[in-house]
Amino acid sequence: MPTETITNRIAIHGIEMEVLRSGAGAPVLFLHGFQPAPPRARFLELLGRRLQLIAPSHPGFGGTPRPKDFENVYDLLHLYTQLIEALGQPRLSLIGSSFGGWLAAELALRMPSRIERLVLVDALGIKVSDRETPDILDIFNTHPDKVRAATWHDPRHAPDYDAMEDAELIALHRSREALSLYGWHPYMHQPRLAWWLPAIKAPTLVLWGESDGIVKPSYGEAMARLIPGARFARIAAAGHHPEIEQPDAFADHVIGFLAR
Template sequence: MPGALSWLDDLTITRKGDGPPLLLLHGGSGPLDGMPFWSDLTRDFDVIAPTHPGFAATPSPYDCDTVDDLAYLYLDMMDRLDLQDVVLMGFSIGGWIAAEIAVKSTARLSRMILVDAVGIKVGDRETRDIADVFIHSPAVLAEKLYHDPSKAPDLSAMSQEEQRKAAYNQQSLALYGWEPYLHNPKLKGRLHRVDIPTLLIWGASDGIVTPAYGAAYCDFIPGARMVVIDEAGHAPQFEQPEKFVDQVCGFARES
């Protein structure tokens, strides 16, 4: 069978926990199930975390090569799993995927959380809104990604298998987000279609997409609000896991 439904058979999904379903869409660094915040979320949610095809050396169908493809893939996945009242949360490029899902259909969604998301163009054509993650040295990239660059992973300390997966992550990020660079020129004009409560969580020190970018993103989504976490960069879930989980759980419990 052609199309996204056939891709589901090769999709790697990690699922754990009890509670309302939380669909977690990872960012460019790959799956998040080893991070400290993961176990905290599984105490409150049924966490469903697919690995985007190609990331972490997972199978990558030849005809799944855009964020739009991934959005339809996860819409089909929710249908197949018959998920209802899903809290949709995406990190970085995963936030872009989440936004693309929400402008297509919120029928199975209850809320959306975008964490340091990319996906839109907020400045003019001469202004770089999103830092180029492919051109910088590891040291410079760490400065942009982290409030405390010493928390960046040490590539030299990785096992050969971890390095292989990291290489696939970079390759897959380029596949889905190279041109136009990490955004869809039309998404900004579609965000008015989002009709579920939406929270944007941002690291105050994010040097990839700044809090000003996040505030602009927030303004395009009806009724959305934004919280900024201090002493955190592009991955507040990593640098400030307790504050991050508190924001997620508090938002999910709101009536």
């Protein structure tokens, strides 16, 4: 029988956070990237078979409101620190996808005694190349067709705006606003994070879509090299979202690493 993904709410510091939950077992907090995980995504169900998955929407994304002036990563890190405390688990693991990978790496540094394991998926957050070479495609300043091509291995996985309901498109646009506040400047990274990554204590798996054009696998390899003992693995036939394009391969990697 497939595991059920349910949506509920957790109030953290007055913010009614929308949270997807799936499965039972070892607790895992999933921090999403440019958009929240779709509630019917297969990877949620697959992970829920072996893990207790908790997937909140960041403020401004999905159904989570964004309080006035809540607009930077500083706010998000305090929020997730509070959320992790509120979940009441002595230890849990983190999966951070894309922008959420940046948050996950920061949290692993801030709460070393609470974070069991860390999975970074096509994660952002550090500066790797020289100052004239952007590491992360500027999704705000680049033509939407190019962003789409860079995001997906198979563009058929891209959301079909014509098929989406008004409420979904409105949520998508709200998410972009929130994302642009959190990640505009410096663009999608914290200049000092690369210096701190070697202090991460949690065993770490760095997963990357082989065709990711938003942030290339070589960036993920550099990230993995900075984190002591981190393993790096590519997922074939996937772009920036291997969890969407190759949910089975993705779940195999994650469960193999977390559900032991």
